[in-house]
Amino acid sequence: MAFPLDEYGRYQPAVNRFPSAAQGKGFKELADYIHSKGLKFGIHIMRGVPKEAVARKLPVKGAKGVTADQIYSADGQCRWLRDNYTIVADRPGAQAYYNSLFDMYAEWGVDFVKIDDMSNPYHKEEIELVRHAIDQCGRPIVLSLSPGETSANAAEHVREHANMWRMVDDVWDLWRDVRHLLKVSQRWYSSIAPGTWPDCDMIPLGRISIRGERGEERMTRLTRDEQYTLMTLFTIFRSPLMFGGDLPSNDEFTLSLLTNKEVLRMHRESTDVTQLFQDEEKVAITSHNAQTEEVYLAVFNISDEKTQDITVNLKSIGLNGDVEGTDLWSGESNGKVSNDFTVRLAPHASKLYKFVP
Numbered sequence: 001m002a003f004p005l006d007e008y009g010r011y012q013p014a015v016n017r018f019p020s021a022a023q024g025k026g027f028k029e030l031a032d033y034i035h036s037k038g039l040k041f042g043i044h045i046m047r048g049v050p051k052e053a054v055a056r057k058l059p060v061k062g063a064k065g066v067t068a069d070q071i072y073s074a075d076g077q078c079r080w081l082r083d084n085y086t087i088v089a090d091r092p093g094a095q096a097y098y099n100s101l102f103d104m105y106a107e108w109g110v111d112f113v114k115i116d117d118m119s120n121p122y123h124k125e126e127i128e129l130v131r132h133a134i135d136q137c138g139r140p141i142v143l144s145l146s147p148g149e150t151s152a153n154a155a156e157h158v159r160e161h162a163n164m165w166r167m168v169d170d171v172w173d174l175w176r177d178v179r180h181l182l183k184v185s186q187r188w189y190s191s192i193a194p195g196t197w198p199d200c201d202m203i204p205l206g207r208i209s210i211r212g213e214r215g216e217e218r219m220t221r222l223t224r225d226e227q228y229t230l231m232t233l234f235t236i237f238r239s240p241l242m243f244g245g246d247l248p249s250n251d252e253f254t255l256s257l258l259t260n261k262e263v264l265r266m267h268r269e270s271t272d273v274t275q276l277f278q279d280e281e282k283v284a285i286t287s288h289n290a291q292t293e294e295v296y297l298a299v300f301n302i303s304d305e306k307t308q309d310i311t312v313n314l315k316s317i318g319l320n321g322d323v324e325g326t327d328l329w330s331g332e333s334n335g336k337v338s339n340d341f342t343v344r345l346a347p348h349a350s351k352l353y354k355f356v357p
Helices: 018-023 030-034 052-055 096-107 124-136 152-161 175-187 226-234 254-259 261-269
Strands: 041-048 085-089 112-116 142-146 163-165 197-198 271-278 281-288 293-302 308-313 323-327 332-337 341-346 350-356
Touching: 018 030, 030 096, 085 096, 085 124, 096 124, 124 142, 124 152, 124 293, 175 226, 175 271, 175 350, 197 308, 226 281, 226 293, 226 350, 261 350, 281 308, 293 308, 293 341, 341 350
Parallel strands: 041 112, 112 142, 142 163, 163 197
Antiparallel strands: 271 281, 281 293, 293 350, 308 341, 323 332, 323 350
């Protein structure tokens, strides 16, 4: 398959899909339209240089005399999509190629770039090339690395070079994926900070698999309790929230999971996200709002069979004496509580609370 490339070996939008890209305009007009709606514009790309650019020995913009066949290696090529080659970081023209790519994205008005085949295995040198390219392009662009599992050994490096990175492989509408996220998230609490976000992947709710990538088109297979559990984890963990379903098809319940103002305020304003405990059956996570002094608590029953009582000592999360508790999903008050706080949960169920001192 021949892909549209410009004279410098950079992928261009296909005009049959994006007519506004004609005459070399790229995504500029589409980005302008999206910005006019008050939204951000993002693209999803693959790591490396196109094989076609290498075969045609196309010049690298900004690197006089260097062509694409001089900056590539077939080693480390993506295992599941083989249209690109690895860029060898220490070769003349390697940085210039990525610079030219992000200069072009900046001219288009791109706000967000997700780069695939970057995190597992962890391509440290190419990540550094991309970071330098963004820093020099003159436009703030959010960098997302995919897919996981990103190695926890790379935590310091990925925090310095990316804004978000996948903790796991693709998350689908299966309980085992939600449970795996809870397990893997334990490695990443210390990395949650403004500008650096461990990424739980896209939210597999609503109408999904429309083109049949993982089974037939369907509404999510997660039960309602499991959907609450997934959204409770994503929000208290402060993962980037990227919806993976078809928005126009959403029912009222799915919309309620995406638009709860108090839950989204917690996601936006909370700090010091901390796991209190996790074993094979129970999980508790807390955070707090430094502006309001509110304390948040999420509790999960991850048992497949047992209804369980989950108890958290409120003093362990900085609460002393009587405090007011509210279920964030329902908005219902639990009244005044103190000392040990106990919740009874069915298998795969969870609760999310706000306490006001």
